[in-house]
Amino acid sequence: MKLICYGVRKVERAYFEKLNKFGYDLTLVEELLNDSNIDMIQGHEAVMLRANCPANRVNLEKMKSFGVKYLLTRTVGYNHIDLDVANEMGFKMARVPRYSPNAIAELAVTFAMNLVRKGAYMVDRTRNRNFIIDEYMFSPEIRNLTVGVIGTGKIGFTSAKLFRGLGAKVIAYDLYLNEHSKEYVEYVTLEELNKKADIITIHCPYCKGENDKMIDDKFIANLKKGAIIINTARGELQDVEAVIRGIESGKIGGYATDVFSNEKEFFFKDMSGKEMDPTVEKLISLYPRVLVTPHIGSYTDEALTNMIETSYKNLDEFLKTGDCSNKL
Known part of the structure; x- marks a missing residue:
């Protein structure tokens, strides 16, 4: 399973790699999702976003054309995702309902x-x-x-x-x-x-x-x-x-x-x-x-671990059962 993750800061890379117990083929992108890096999604079946990564109609249409099936957000909130459009296109989506x-x-x-x-x-x-x-x-x-x-x-x-x-x-x-x-x-x-x-x-x-x-x-x-x-x-x-x-x-x-x-x-x-x-x-x-402060509240070791682990488990649950307890 090829998973691309956006908004992965340098200090976070080691956590993404260490916690990858499911063997996902990871692509870690430091920048947030934007017009200039969305094409990096080609070849991936799953995308992980963070807050301020715009999953609007235009970007969702591109993801769909690239063959993306799973859309994850490692956040509690999901107002950066146009849920109506995403559901219309058939994405399987999940969030992180809680962290530290x-x-x-x-x-x-x-x-x-x-x-x-x-x-x-x-x-x-x-x-x-x-x-x-x-x-x-x-x-x-x-x-x-x-x-x-x-x-x-x-x-x-x-x-x-x-x-x-x-x-x-x-x-x-x-x-x-x-x-x-x-x-x-x-x-x-x-x-x-x-x-x-x-x-x-x-x-x-x-x-x-x-x-x-x-x-x-x-x-x-x-x-x-x-x-x-x-x-x-x-x-x-x-x-x-x-x-x-x-x-x-x-x-x-x-x-x-x-x-x-x-x-x-x-x-x-x-x-x-x-x-x-x-x-x-x-x-x-x-x-x-x-x-x-620049939306730094969740920028701790424990919260980051919770977000990554839950997101990885969400994808694994989708792959094994077709459903997820944290689905959107």
Whole structure:
């Protein structure tokens, strides 16, 4: 079985090779799928994508013409695949429904600690040989703060445990209460969470048409003044212009995001000296009150292992049974 995998960074190659216990004939491509490298698919029966690899009608038609039968994505989300078109063409598709929740949860905690203790700001100043301690560096201890977790699935649950481990009081909001989480959180309404939380970390899924731009002017208006917001979930959950207004007004004390709705335009690219979405550029310019990372939440050894192993097993299941428990 010839399998081509896109978006395989150099550090990931050894994992793809080591975990290939099924004997797949691998072609590992560092770049994301694009117009200039899609022809590399010729001769392969299976394709593995990652986020921001566009499986649109044009690309799917090419894959079909190349003889591709299996389309895998090593991600939880699959909005980069036009499912209607792919199903119409008869592709067998599967995703990775879960991977190490610690990967995302630890990034959320890292963001929180950096914004609370002004870590990035202080390191940047000392890097420039400025060792003066100013008022901005003064901070509370996280054990004296209240953390609000929106979404208490596996990642939100893990985040809650980590924040509780630091001594914080943790409250949570979810449409569906998680009994296991009640050991670590107190469930409250979204309105109460916004008013009480010093730090809010978002871990809910994006449901198109239901929670688009959830972090909007209304959401921000209900915040405790100076609250920190962290989004390691989906870019579609945030209204970037509203966030900018919240930062500039002082309503939001700090903001961190690992995601943007239009991130494929600039993430995983060197944009030095190039034009970007002016709204995103404006948000980034609000450093150190704003911290941005390039969709790096799942970039850990454990999460990568989970993604590759599950994707390989998905293909093996298709080959052996014609079906897959993680099919799309």
